[in-house]
Amino acid sequence: MSAQAGAVARVTYGRAFYGLMVRDARVLRREFVSFLLRTVMNPLLFVFVFTYVFPKIGRGLGGGASGGATFATVLVPGLIAVAVFFQGIAAVALPLATELGGTREIEDRLMAPLPIALVSFEKVVFSTFQSVLAAVVVFPLLYLIPAEPVSVHISSWPLLIAVVIMAGLLAGFLGLLLGTVVQPRQIGLIFSLVVVPITFLGCVYYPWQTLSAIPWLKVLTLANPLVYVSEGLRAAMTPSIPHMPVPVVLAALVAITGGLGWLSTRSFIRRVTD
């Protein structure tokens, strides 16, 4: 009896979860242009200025410290990591700020017949999908725009896929946490205070190993989840550039994703129930 009831509940939860995904997909389709602009603008300008304009005007960046690879090559995994990360956080935190804030329309989603934890998990799953999409959109820009040679050699597709998906989940949970602990009005401020430092200190523009020149920073950046995403993508896409060992990257990503998942889900449940 209870096993049967459990099976019925799983079917109901599954369909409700799917329904939430269908709704999010519809909204994403409607707002696809702004999704593209949000995703593309930062990497496009960055790659254009630093790997097209700078070489043309004779101001090289990067160089020797990265094992002979061009700066453009260093940037490929880094900027994909940023795109995935930024998209994941924004895709959860920004709508959540509206839904929890003035409109309280989160109440509508909460009335769907599934546990509250699955309502928030759906947001994270859908944001992961958007993160993967962001990676796919950004890659050609990074490959085609630079004036200097870009050498990408995918060493392991499974690793690449695993890192991108885990990075998406991690960023989604981080977005969920930020969206629930921060006052909706201050969500813009959080982007400057949290997301920008994470990006600049996330080993995006330089491999982690090159930080040996600044030991304190090398240690400090280990607390930054984006570091593991950048390094993991480096291992998967540009293996010739020095990168962290793959097991370390995967272990760190699993641990941080698990921790943030637990923390952010608890925070969401507290926020929406009295």
Next chain:
Amino acid sequence: MDPRPLELRHLVKSYVRGAPNAVDGIDLTVEHGELFGLLGPNGAGKTTTVGIATTRVAPTSGSVRVNGIDVVADPARAKASLGVVTQFNTLDRACTVHENLVFHCRFFGASRRAALDRADELLERFRLTDRAGDMVFELSGGLAQRLQVARAIAHRPTIVFLDEPTAGLDPQSRIALWDVLGELRSDEGLTVVLTTHYMEEAEQFCDRVAIIDRGRILVSGTPEALKRQHGDLAIATLGFSDEESARRAAADLRGFGTVDEDGLTLRVATADGAGAVPGLVNAAGPGLRALALAEPSLETVFIALTGRELRE
């Protein structure tokens, strides 16, 4: 036995330790097909009670069953068998009128085809078809409310909760809302539980009401029965030409019952009903300009029970 649509037992909710309980031991049973009204001033605990019954607020103690389902133990199943219209507009702002209904149906497991059909049917029934493609923020308050009701019943619940559904609506939209609720009850046997602080509405439309104040149910029953039992106080409203006369009259009128002073107006709650009129006129003196005697109503029942007016 067929489970009741709603059963509350010894329900208590405390938001802040040490502060008075928002809900302080409510027992309530709602029967099939009833239109049940929870009446009381703002802050009486009505919204909290509805919040608990609809899984959105966790009770401190006590039990809630909706169609026999324990809402605390099994919120997902409870949500599938109830509908709710909250006090605030919680429509999906990122979607159109039509999509709000379609996605709601899909959350509740309907197939794409079934959801589209149900949405069309509801748009027709709630006279929203010509607004189907509009984004919901373009709707007026009355239309948004109508769409919220349509959405609340879209997954065919057997009981629907409405929290202050008529607050902030223009008179025309109010009438439309009552019409819709009436239709849904007669066509589908829907059970309706609503909260309101408009006593006249409750009296006119509810089968049964519970008057709630400070987290407790003071009385419950049909409006007629409550008026019979507690409505023996008539409220006489006296208007005066000047404040001096009003003040003087207030002192003399206390012999008839409690007197509530409000500038040029005095309200006297008297047990003698219409029989008190000659005496009131006499005691009021020459400054009296107007006198109105209110029939017993749920408003007078509330005053009789609490000694206070209902107005916030």
